[in-house]
Amino acid sequence: MKLSRPRVEDAAVLDVTLNLFAYPAMLVAHRLGLFRQLAQGPRSLQALIETMQLARRPLEALLNTAAALGFVARANGVFSLTTLAEDYLLDTGPAYFGYFWDLMLDNGDTYAAPQLERAVRNNSSQAYGEQDIFRSHEQQLEQGRRFTRAMHSLSMGHASAWPRLIDLSNHRVFLDVGGGSGAHAIGAVSAWETLRAVIYDLPAICEMSGEFVVPYGLGARITSHAGDMWMDPFPSADLHFYSNIFHDWTPEKCKFLAAKSFDALPSGGRIVLHEVLYDDDKTGPFAAAAFSVVMLGWTEGEQYSGLELRSLLEQVGFRQTQVIPSAGHYSLVTGIKP
Numbered sequence: 460m461k462l463s464r465p466r467v468e469d470a471a472v473l474d475v476t477l478n479l480f481a482y483p484a485m486l487v488a489h490r491l492g493l494f495r496q497l498a499q500g501p502r503s504l505q506a507l508i509e510t511m512q513l514a515r516r517p518l519e520a521l522l523n524t525a526a527a528l529g530f531v532a533r534a535n536g537v538f539s540l541t542t543l544a545e546d547y548l549l550d551t552g553p554a555y556f557g558y559f560w561d562l563m564l565d566n567g568d569t570y571a572a573p574q575l576e577r578a579v580r581n582n583s584s585q586a587y588g589e590q591d592i593f594r595s596h597e598q599q600l601e602q603g604r605r606f607t608r609a610m611h612s613l614s615m616g617h618a619s620a621w622p623r624l625i626d627l628s629n630h631r632v633f634l635d636v637g638g639g640s641g642a643h644a645i646g647a648v649s650a651w652e653t654l655r656a657v658i659y660d661l662p663a664i665c666e667m668s669g670e671f672v673v674p675y676g677l678g679a680r681i682t683s684h685a686g687d688m689w690m691d692p693f694p695s696a697d698l699h700f701y702s703n704i705f706h707d708w709t710p711e712k713c714k715f716l717a718a719k720s721f722d723a724l725p726s727g728g729r730i731v732l733h734e735v736l737y738d739d740d741k742t743g744p745f746a747a748a749a750f751s752v753v754m755l756g757w758t759e760g761e762q763y764s765g766l767e768l769r770s771l772l773e774q775v776g777f778r779q780t781q782v783i784p785s786a787g788h789y790s791l792v793t794g795i796k797p
């Protein structure tokens with residue numbers, strides 16, 4: 460055989476392999492309490508070996524991976540948490556993400572290659588043994604609570620960011636459709652004094668939403684309304700908000716929801732969608748493509764582009780539609796009913 464040199468280097472193909480290990484390693488570090496240990500102050504490797512009762516080799520591999528991903532700083536043999544880890548990986552932080560990682564740890568099947576292959580071949584979700592996840596939550600309350608807590612984990616940081624990017628001063632009632640823990644209702648009413656909010660979700664989830672809202676002292680301004688968005692009417696509101704909802708469903712079902720909101724809103728009412736968006740030509744970003752793969756395992760939905768969601772809102776009658784980039788990988792898509 461003649462030796463021929465590849466035209467490009469192999470980093471991208473090796474990265475696919477390496478990331479199979481690096482990302483779950485952070486879930487393992489989280490489960491072992493590594494970030495909690497470092498919350499007590501900078502620690503040497505030796506001190507961590509002793510307190511965590513782990514051998515040097517695996518512990519250092521976890522720490523160095525955490526350092527490479529920006530969660531831990533290593534200086535002169537001493538490890539400490541970065542701001543990123545303090546804010547997102549400690550349950551005392553403003554936007555603790557750990558419950559989302561717990562959900563991933565509990566449902567490792569959804570990102571294991573055999574299940575992913577089945578999801579791809581059959582175009583069917585795999586979580587909870589291929590059951591409809593939201594119906595399961597109505598029957599398995601602890602499962603519903605863990606999921607709702609995970610969504611709260613994902614959403615609280617964003618809920619403190621997006622409400623400042625859009626003028627809601629003319630609105631009075633914020634309907635958080637599929638609102639779960641009410642994370643976004645908490646963010647919206649905290650930013651806009653004149654707003655009150657209603658969390659609209661399935662009955663079992665509405666019953667637990669108070670657990671999340673009350674600690675913020677917002678029980679008087681945020682109520683819940685149990686209903687099924689496919690068949691029950693929406694309570695009266697002049698602002699409909701959907702976060703991580705459209706990506707759960709097919710384009711036809713998204714259009715149904717947009718039209719239902721259009722019919723329910725008064726003239727001047729607003730719809731806001733909060734999603735991780737594809738670029739309009741779907742060449743990226745990576746986060747939207749990867750999130751679509753997550754949706755394969757959990758739901759019947761996928762990520763959409765800003766162009767797709769704007770056009771969907773316009774098809775049902777909304778005007779003045781716009782896309783507003785928000786925190787991290789998230790954006791808002793909004794429109795007004797004329």
Ligand SMILES: C[S@@+](CC[C@H](N)C(=O)[O-])C[C@H]1O[C@@H](n2cnc3c(N)ncnc32)[C@H](O)[C@@H]1O
Pocket residue numbers: 593596610611614636637638639640642643659660661664686687688689701702703704707
């Ligand atoms: C992916 S979670 C999003 C939660 C929240 N909006 C957030 O971003 O944190 C989807 C939510 O939709 C709710 N949901 C699913 N089907 C529903 C239905 N038929 N009617 C009302 N809510 C529903 C679920 O219970 C869940 O709380």
